[in-house]
Amino acid sequence: MNNVLLRLKDISVKFDNEQILDNVSLEICDKEFVTLLGPSGCGKTTTLRIIAGFISPDKGEVYFDNALMNNVPPHKRPVNTIFQKYALFPNLNVYENVAFGLRVKKASEDEIRRTVHDMLSMVNLLGFEKRDISTLSGGQQQRVAIARALAVGPRVLLLDEPLGALDLKLRKDMQVELKNIQQRMGITFIYVTHDQEEALSMSDRVVVMNDGVIQQIGTPEDIYNEPINAFVADFIGESNIVDGVMLEDYKASFSGHVFECLDKGFKNGEAVDVVVRPEDVDVVSPEEGMLRGIVTSVTFKGVHFEIIVDIGGFKWMIQTTDFQPVGANIGLYIEPDAIHIMKKSEYSGIYGDYSSYSEDFDNLSNAGEELEDE
Amino acid sequence: MMKSRKGTLLNLFYVGLVLLFLYSPIALLIYRSFDFGGDNVFAAYKDFFMNTAAKEALENSIIIAIISACVATVIGTAAAVGISKYKSRRAKSAVMLITSIPMTSPDIVMAVSLVLLFGLVFAIVNVNDFLGFWTLLISHITFEIPYVLLSVLPKINQMDENLPQAAMDLGCKPLKAFFKVELPAIKTGVLTGFFMAFTLSIDDFVISRFTAGSYNTLPLFIYSAARKGIPDYIYALSTIIFVGVLLVLILKNFISSKDIYSKVRGKKKR
Numbered sequence: 001m002n003n004v005l006l007r008l009k010d011i012s013v014k015f016d017n018e019q020i021l022d023n024v025s026l027e028i029c030d031k032e033f034v035t036l037l038g039p040s041g042c043g044k045t046t047t048l049r050i051i052a053g054f055i056s057p058d059k060g061e062v063y064f065d066n067a068l069m070n071n072v073p074p075h076k077r078p079v080n081t082i083f084q085k086y087a088l089f090p091n092l093n094v095y096e097n098v099a100f101g102l103r104v105k106k107a108s109e110d111e112i113r114r115t116v117h118d119m120l121s122m123v124n125l126l127g128f129e130k131r132d133i134s135t136l137s138g139g140q141q142q143r144v145a146i147a148r149a150l151a152v153g154p155r156v157l158l159l160d161e162p163l164g165a166l167d168l169k170l171r172k173d174m175q176v177e178l179k180n181i182q183q184r185m186g187i188t189f190i191y192v193t194h195d196q197e198e199a200l201s202m203s204d205r206v207v208v209m210n211d212g213v214i215q216q217i218g219t220p221e222d223i224y225n226e227p228i229n230a231f232v233a234d235f236i237g238e239s240n241i242v243d244g245v246m247l248e249d250y251k252a253s254f255s256g257h258v259f260e261c262l263d264k265g266f267k268n269g270e271a272v273d274v275v276v277r278p279e280d281v282d283v284v285s286p287e288e289g290m291l292r293g294i295v296t297s298v299t300f301k302g303v304h305f306e307i308i309v310d311i312g313g314f315k316w317m318i319q320t321t322d323f324q325p326v327g328a329n330i331g332l333y334i335e336p337d338a339i340h341i342m343k344k345s346e347y348s349g350i351y352g353d354y355s356s357y358s359e360d361f362d363n364l365s366n367a368g369e370e371l372e373d374e
Numbered sequence: 375m376m377k378s379r380k381g382t383l384l385n386l387f388y389v390g391l392v393l394l395f396l397y398s399p400i401a402l403l404i405y406r407s408f409d410f411g412g413d414n415v416f417a418a419y420k421d422f423f424m425n426t427a428a429k430e431a432l433e434n435s436i437i438i439a440i441i442s443a444c445v446a447t448v449i450g451t452a453a454a455v456g457i458s459k460y461k462s463r464r465a466k467s468a469v470m471l472i473t474s475i476p477m478t479s480p481d482i483v484m485a486v487s488l489v490l491l492f493g494l495v496f497a498i499v500n501v502n503d504f505l506g507f508w509t510l511l512i513s514h515i516t517f518e519i520p521y522v523l524l525s526v527l528p529k530i531n532q533m534d535e536n537l538p539q540a541a542m543d544l545g546c547k548p549l550k551a552f553f554k555v556e557l558p559a560i561k562t563g564v565l566t567g568f569f570m571a572f573t574l575s576i577d578d579f580v581i582s583r584f585t586a587g588s589y590n591t592l593p594l595f596i597y598s599a600a601r602k603g604i605p606d607y608i609y610a611l612s613t614i615i616f617v618g619v620l621l622v623l624i625l626k627n628f629i630s631s632k633d634i635y636s637k638v639r640g641k642k643k644r
Contacts (some may be wrong), residue, residue: 015461052539054539073542074539075543075544075548080543081539081543083534083536084536085536087534087539088540089558089559090558090559091555100544104544104545104550148544149544152544152545
C-alpha cells in the first residue's frame with residue numbers, strides 16, 4: 001500500500017483564462033481506491049483527463065512509477081478510463097468491444113477468447129457476447145465498459161462518474177461490485193464522483209476538491225470526523241457550523257456557552273469555526289441542556305427525526321429518535337468528542353446554517369443521507 | 375366525421391396536384407423516348423448508343439463525377455472532423471458560415487470567379503489553353519465540398535465525443551482510432567455526402583460550361599445538341615440519366631436504412 005504508483009506535482013490548468021486546476025499535488029499508491037470528490041466544476045474530471053493524457057497541464061508534472069509521463073500520449077499510458085457515457089463502440093458487438101484493446105495489441109485469437117470470457121464472467125455478462133450495444137440496458141453497458149477497460153490489464157483504472165446515469169438501486173449494487181472487482185484484480189482505481197456517500201463507502205482515501213484546489217485528502221473517517229474547513233464539513237454529510245472562539249486548549253466558546261472539546265494547538269482567543277454533526281447532539285430537558293432552543297420544524301426520516309432548532313437566531317439541525325413537537329422548548333447536550341474545531345477559511349460563514357432549510361431542499365441535495373448515522 | 379373526410383379528400387387532391395406538376399414532365403420525357411409508332415420502340419436508344427460523341431460525354435461525366443466526389447468526400451470529411459474539434463463555439467459557426475456561403479451563392483458567380491482564378495494562376499505559369507479536364511475537376515470538387523461537410527458534421531455531433539478517446543485509451547494511435555471507431559460511427563453521413571457530391575457533379579451545367587473548355591460533359595453535350603431542335607436520342611439519354619440518378623438515390627437510401635437495421639440484424643452476424 002505504501003509504494004507510490006502515480007504522482008501529480010503542482011498541476012495547473014487554465015481554459016479561456018479560467019483557472020481549472022491550481023497547483024494540484026497528489027500521490028496515489030499501488031492497489032489503492034482513491035476518490036476525487038467535489039461539486040461540478042471543481043476540476044476533478046480535468047484531473048482524471050490529465051492522468052489519462054487527454055489534457056496536458058499548463059504547469060506541473062505527472063509521474064508514473066517515478067517516470068515522467070507528460071509527453072507520453074494516451075495510447076501508451078498504462079491507465080484506462082471508464083467514460084461517463086461509457087463510450088462503447090456502437091459498430092461492434094459486446095465481444096468485439098471487450099476484445100478491442102487486445103486486437104489493437106495484436107494478441108492471439110486464443111488469448112483474446114480467453115480474456116474476453118474471463119472479463120465477461122467477472123462482470124456477469126456471459127452469454128451477451130453477440131449482443132449489440134444498443135440492445136443493452138444502462139447497467140449492462142456499464143459492465144461492458146468495465147470489462148473492455150480491464151481486458152487490456154491496466155495498472156490504474158480511471159472512472160469518471162461511472163454510476164451517474166444509473167438509478168439508485170442499481171448504483172448501490174454497482175458500488176459493491178466495483179469495490180469487489182478492484183480488490184480481486186488488485187489494481188489502482190481513481191474514481192471521480194460528486195456523490196459524497198459513494199465516496200465514503202467505496203474509497204481507501206478521498207480527495208475533496210473545490211474551485212480547482214484540493215481541500216483535503218484523507219480516509220473517509222478522517223474526512224467525515226475531522227473536516228479541515230467549512231466547505232469540506234458541509235459537502236460531506238450534514239453539519240452545524242457556528243462561529244466560536246478557542247479560549248485555551250480543550251476549551252471552546254460558542255453559542256453563548258463554554259464547551260469542553262478535544263482540540264488543541266490554537267492561539268488562545270483565536271476565532272474558529274465549530275462543527276457539530278446533527279447525529280452527535282443529545283436532546284435533553286431545557287434545565288439539563290448546555291444550549292436551549294425552540295423547535296421550528298420536524299421531519300420524520302424513518303430511522304430518526306430531523307428537527308431544526310432555533311438557538312439565539314442560528315438554526316441547528318439535530319437528528320434524534322425522540323419526537324419533539326414544533327414549538328417545544330428543548331435543551332441540547334454536546335459531548336466533548338462531538339465537537340470539531342476548524343481554522344477560519346475562505347469558506348467560513350457560507351455553510352452550516354439551516355435557516356433556509358426546507359424538505360424540498362433536503363430531497364434535492366442529499367439523497368443518501370439516511371445511511372450515514374447507522 | 376364529415377369534415378375530416380372532406381379534409382382527407384382535399385389532402386389527396388393537393389398531393390396529387392403536386393405530384394402531377396412534379397412528375398408530368400418526366401413522365402412525358404420517358405414516354406417520348408420510346409418510339410411507339412415506328413417498327414423499333416427503342417430506336418432513340420439505338421441512336422444514342424450509335425452516337426460516339428454522346429457516349430463519350432456520358433463517360434466523361436461519370437469519370438468527373440466519381441473522381442470529384444471521392445476527392446470532395448475525403449476533403450469534406452477531414453474538414454468536418456477538424457471543425458468539430460474546435461473548442462470555441464464562435465469559431466465553429468464562423469467556419470461553418472464561410473464554408474456554406476459558396477453553396478448559397480449563385481452558380482454563375484462561382485463559375486465566373488473560378489475562371490478568373492484559373493486565368494490568373496495560368497497567366498503566372500504562362501499557359502494559354504488551360505481550360506479542360508483538370509480545371510473542370512477542380513471546380514467540381516470545390517462546389518461539392520460544402521455539401522459533404524454539411525452531411526458529415528451532424529453525424530459527428532451525434533456521436534459520443536469520447537469515442538475516439540476511448541479508442542486511444544485502449545491503445546490506438548489517433549489515426550487508427552479515427553478509422554476504427556470514428557469513421558464507422560459517421561459512415562452514413564460520409565456516404566450521403568458522397569452520393570450528393572456525385573449527383574451534383576453529374577447534374578452541373580453552369581460551372582461546367584465556364585470551366586470545361588473543350589472537355590465535353592453530358593449536360594454540355596445535351597445543351598449544344600438541343601440548340602438545333604431536340605433530337606430524339608436526347609430523350610433516350612435524359613431517360614437514362616434520370617433512371618441512373620434514381621438508382622443512385624435508391625442505393626443511398628438502402629445503405630442508410632441498412633445501417634439502422636444492422637443494429638437489429640447485428641445479432642445474427644458472427
